[in-house]
Amino acid sequence: MTEMTDHTDSTPTPNPTPTAAETTPKRSRRRTLLISGGAVLAGVALLGGGVAVGAAIADEFDDDGDDGATSSETTRSDDSDASDGGASGAASLTGAASASELLEIIEAASAEAEGEPVGIEAESAGAWDVQFVTAAGDETDVRVDSDGGAAVVGTEGPDQNEQVPEGSLDTATVDALLEAALGHTDGTVIGIEIDDDTASPYDVTVLTADGKTVDIALDADFAVVTADADND
Numbered sequence: 001m002t003e004m005t006d007h008t009d010s011t012p013t014p015n016p017t018p019t020a021a022e023t024t025p026k027r028s029r030r031r032t033l034l035i036s037g038g039a040v041l042a043g044v045a046l047l048g049g050g051v052a053v054g055a056a057i058a059d060e061f062d063d064d065g066d067d068g069a070t071s072s073e074t075t076r077s078d079d080s081d082a083s084d085g086g087a088s089g090a091a092s093l094t095g096a097a098s099a100s101e102l103l104e105i106i107e108a109a110s111a112e113a114e115g116e117p118v119g120i121e122a123e124s125a126g127a128w129d130v131q132f133v134t135a136a137g138d139e140t141d142v143r144v145d146s147d148g149g150a151a152v153v154g155t156e157g158p159d160q161n162e163q164v165p166e167g168s169l170d171t172a173t174v175d176a177l178l179e180a181a182l183g184h185t186d187g188t189v190i191g192i193e194i195d196d197d198t199a200s201p202y203d204v205t206v207l208t209a210d211g212k213t214v215d216i217a218l219d220a221d222f223a224v225v226t227a228d229a230d231n232d
Contacts, residue, residue, distance in 0.1 A: 090230075091211035093122040095188025099175045102189065106130055106169055108150045109142035116168035121205075122190040129153070131193075137164050163196040176222040177204055184224050185214045200225040 096102045106117045109130035115138065119131035126146030133139050137158030144150045167173065169192060177192055181204040190213070191205035200217035207213055213230040 090190060090207055090213045092124065093190050093207060094126050095122055095190040095207045096178075097182075097188045099171070099178045102169075102174050102178070102192070103171055105144050106174075108144050108148055112142045112150045112152050113140040114138070115140065118165050118167070118169065118194040120169065120192050133164055135164065137162070165194045165196050165201065167194045167201065169194065173202075177202055177218065180204075180218055180222045180224060181206055181216045184216060184227060187214070 096105075102120060105128045106120060109128075109132070110117065113130075113132040115132040115134035117130055118133050119129075121129045121131075123129055123143070128144045130142045130144060131139065132142065139156040140152060141154040142150050143153045174192070178189060181189060185206045185208065187206040187208040189204060190207045191203075193203045194201055195203065197217075198220075200219050202218040202220075202222070204216045204218065205213055206216060215228045215230070217225045217227075219225050
């Protein structure tokens with residue numbers, strides 16, 4: 001027994017990569033299990049005087065660390081691609097070619113929120129996001145799916161640094177905006193927004209047949225002020 005104790009004291013205790021926990025903010029379940037198993041094997045290797053097992057454990061940790069880094073880089077790359085707001089992303093959206101389409105979506109969303117509709121934006125899978133704001137400045141986002149189902153997806157209280165936009169996406173306004181925007185640029189509408197810019201309170205985004213987007217700013221009389229094309 002004494003000899004075993006002496007042998008244990010004279011052999012350096014393997015360190016199963018202590019820096020892995022410091023450098024990795026979130027450890028996967030698989031990596032946690034590897035570390036737990038590695039600690040047990042390291043104890044066996046220590047008592048038996050073996051070095052090969054400890055080396056194998058270290059290699060396993062290194063390989064797992066490389067896999068984790070590769071997975072993390074791949075995830076960041078995928079997230080970056082998914083969040084790219086360029087023309088390639090817009091091309092996958094389904095726009096509206098008539099005011100009646102948008103008004104039907106806004107009506108469905110209105111049943112789920114208080115306030116006036118001040119924005120509408122196309123989302124993936126044929127869905128739309130409609131923004132509402134109350135006179136007090138409370139904001140509500142309602143998602144309307146392609147089948148017409150509507151549900152609140154977000155709310156936000158008043159922001160003292162922002163002015164509540166005037167106006168509403170009512171029938172007359174939506175009709176006038178689509179007529180002006182699509183009269184200027186052929187395509188379908190994938191977004192309308194009312195903001196607090198007095199010079200051009202209306203913004204309409206048009207998706208062209210070749211997958212490009214054009215942001216059109218209009219004044220209070222629905223005249224086109226600027227039109228910026230996204231050529232990415």
